[in-house]
Amino acid sequence: DGGITQSPKYLFRKEGQNVTLSCEQNLNHDAMYWYRQDPGQGLRLIYYSQIVNDFQKGDIAEGYSVSREKKESFPLTVTSAQKNPTAFYLCASMLQANTGELFFGEGSRLTVL
Amino acid sequence: QKEVEQNSGPLSVPEGAIASLNCTYSDRGSQSFFWYRQYSGKSPELIMFIYSNGDKEDGRFTAQLNKASQYVSLLIRDSQPSDSATYLCAANTQTGANNLFFGTGTRLTVIP
Numbered sequence: 001d002g003g004i005t006q007s008p009k010y011l012f013r014k015e016g017q018n019v020t021l022s023c024e025q026n027l028n029h030d031a032m033y034w035y036r037q038d039p040g041q042g043l044r045l046i047y048y049s050q051i052v053n054d055f056q057k058g059d060i061a062e063g064y065s066v067s068r069e070k071k072e073s074f075p076l077t078v079t080s081a082q083k084n085p086t087a088f089y090l091c092a093s094m095l096q097a098n099t100g101e102l103f104f105g106e107g108s109r110l111t112v113l
Numbered sequence: 114q115k116e117v118e119q120n121s122g123p124l125s126v127p128e129g130a131i132a133s134l135n136c137t138y139s140d141r142g143s144q145s146f147f148w149y150r151q152y153s154g155k156s157p158e159l160i161m162f163i164y165s166n167g168d169k170e171d172g173r174f175t176a177q178l179n180k181a182s183q184y185v186s187l188l189i190r191d192s193q194p195s196d197s198a199t200y201l202c203a204a205n206t207q208t209g210a211n212n213l214f215f216g217t218g219t220r221l222t223v224i225p
Contacts, residue, residue, distance in 0.1 A: 040121065040217060041217060042201065042215045042216060042217035042218055043157075043201070043215040090156055090157075099205075101147070101159055101162065102147075102149075102157075102159065102203075102213070103159075104156035104157050104158070105156060106155070106156050107155070107156045
């Protein structure tokens with residue numbers, strides 16, 4: 001079955017640690033996205049990538065980094081510079097950028113202790 | 114001004130009633146509009162999209178678009194308790210590479 005796989009589902013981190021969230025898709029989609037969701041704030045875009053080896057900052061990129069070395073993979077690193085990293089992180093893909101039909105992974109819930 | 118605005122709710126309707134969810138957008142250049150449903154603790158899933166003015170029906174769901182008023186709505190007929198979720202409206206503005214904007218969502222509760 002085609003889809004988007006995020007791991008881990010739940011992650012606990014101590015302050016000052018970097019963590020990497022995995023996102024893999026087998027939908028053959030060109031565009032991939034990372035969103036952060038906090039209660040009552042909807043989805044906020046962190047980074048997106050329209051094509052391999054290229055990515056752009058979204059609205060809240062500070063304290064995060066990404067890579068897009070393969071079409072299928074778009075990992076997100078939450079660095080120690082991110083002031084308030086506790087959130088629900090959603091990876092998504094789109095067949096082509098700007099068509100608007102996003103397919104989401106199941107999400108990763110990060111808690112900073 | 115936010116690109117896409119929704120009433121956060123909660124909106125409560127009795128089982129079998131029509132639930133009406135509303136969304137406004139600020140960019141007149143917006144071309145396409147999407148409704149995502151998100152159950153608590155889960156990821157969003159696309160349930161409807163609409164590009165043209167008027168109504169689009171899919172089963173119990175009807176999306177309505179009025180570009181002149183910059184208004185999108187989602188009607189859910191014969192509401193079921195399983196429809197209880199947060200509904201996210203999104204607009205694709207075509208103003209740049211990053212052009213899909215989400216509202217904050219409306220929480221719907223269908224009371225048995």
